[in-house]
Amino acid sequence: MLFEKKAEPIKEKGEVVGVELGFRKLAVLSDGQIVGKELKAEIKRFYGRKKGHLIIKEFINRESKKIDFSNIKTLVVEKLRNVKKNKRGLFTHHTNRLLSHRAYRHARFRLEMLCEENRVQIVEINPKGTSKACNRCGRRGIRRDERFVCRTCGRKVDADYNAACNIRDLRNPQGAYGPLLEAALNIPYG
Structure with a gap:
C-alpha cells in the first residue's frame, strides 16, 4: 500500500538562518545553535571499524533532530557538490579522510528531510569566501582551526558561526552585510 x-x-513567519555543515561540528546555525559537537571524535573513533559508517550515520540522525526549527522559515546552506569526488589534491590526507567518512551526503539529506517536515524552505548559495570574510565588517580575516580573527575590526569568533552568518547574509536581503559581502567576495548577491 502506498500513501501520498x-x-x-x-x-x-520566522527568520532566515544560515547553516555551516562541517566535520568538526555537524552543523552550526547563524541563530546560535550548535549541533553534533562530537562529530570529529566520532569519526576518529569509528574510522575503519566494521559498520563504522552506520554508527556515524546514526550519530548524524540523532544529532540533527536537536535542531530547533520553531523560529526558522528559510534555511540557507552551502551548495557543495561532489565533495568526495573532487577532493584530491585540495586537502591534506587527514582532512580527505574526514570528508570522505563524515557522510556529508547523509547529513545534507537529513537536513532536507527535517526542513520538509517542519515546513522550512531550504535554499542553496555559492559558498565562495564565506569562511574568509568577517561577518561584522565584511573584510577578509584569518581562519585558524575553529577560530576566526578579523584583521580589520579585531573580532574573534567561532569560525563556523562566522561562516553561517555570512551564508545567511548572502541570501537574506535584510542581512547586515549581504551587499558588502558581495563586493568583498566578488560573488553575486542573492
Whole structure:
C-alpha cells in the first residue's frame, strides 16, 4: 500500500538562518545553535571499524533532530557538490579522510528531510569566501582551526558561526552585510 502525503505550505513567519555543515561540528546555525559537537571524535573513533559508517550515520540522525526549527522559515546552506569526488589534491590526507567518512551526503539529506517536515524552505548559495570574510565588517580575516580573527575590526569568533552568518547574509536581503559581502567576495548577491 502506498500513501501520498500532501506537502504542507512553507512557513511565512520566522527568520532566515544560515547553516555551516562541517566535520568538526555537524552543523552550526547563524541563530546560535550548535549541533553534533562530537562529530570529529566520532569519526576518529569509528574510522575503519566494521559498520563504522552506520554508527556515524546514526550519530548524524540523532544529532540533527536537536535542531530547533520553531523560529526558522528559510534555511540557507552551502551548495557543495561532489565533495568526495573532487577532493584530491585540495586537502591534506587527514582532512580527505574526514570528508570522505563524515557522510556529508547523509547529513545534507537529513537536513532536507527535517526542513520538509517542519515546513522550512531550504535554499542553496555559492559558498565562495564565506569562511574568509568577517561577518561584522565584511573584510577578509584569518581562519585558524575553529577560530576566526578579523584583521580589520579585531573580532574573534567561532569560525563556523562566522561562516553561517555570512551564508545567511548572502541570501537574506535584510542581512547586515549581504551587499558588502558581495563586493568583498566578488560573488553575486542573492
